[in-house]
């Protein structure tokens with residue numbers, strides 16, 4: 443597999459892993475009403491969504507240099523970085539807003555055992571994505587992928 447293909451493959455599976463994690467958590471958010479879990483779910487959804495600009499960057503960078511763009515389309519990755527930061531910012535603001543609303547209008551939380559289980563799912567999902575990204579990132583020498591692996595581990 444070519445390096446950029448392997449990077450794309452890693453991004454796809456990271457996306458699937460984080461999306462599955464977020465969907466499982468979202469189900470528990472609906473039955474429990476836990477705003478703490480809602481924040482983590484929004485965070486994981488946001489992290490999953492960052493795969494889209496990264497994937498586009500990898501795909502566009504693939505053709506390499508041309509007559510007009512003599513260094514190729516590598517700068518697209520910088521733009522993807524900006525979009526990733528904006529997604530993370532937006533998910534943080536959404537989670538913060540939800541927490542503030544709940545702080546001033548407290549609601550009971552139901553099915554606490556399910557919230558605990560969903561927290562463990564969040565940890566395991568992030569840790570699996572972390573191990574995978576770091577391994578593939580080292581293999582294809584992508585500092586960005588390794589860094590994103592450490593990001594997922596911290597999230598866990």
Ligand SMILES: [Zn+2]
Pocket residue numbers: 485489593594597
């Ligand atoms: Zn994160």
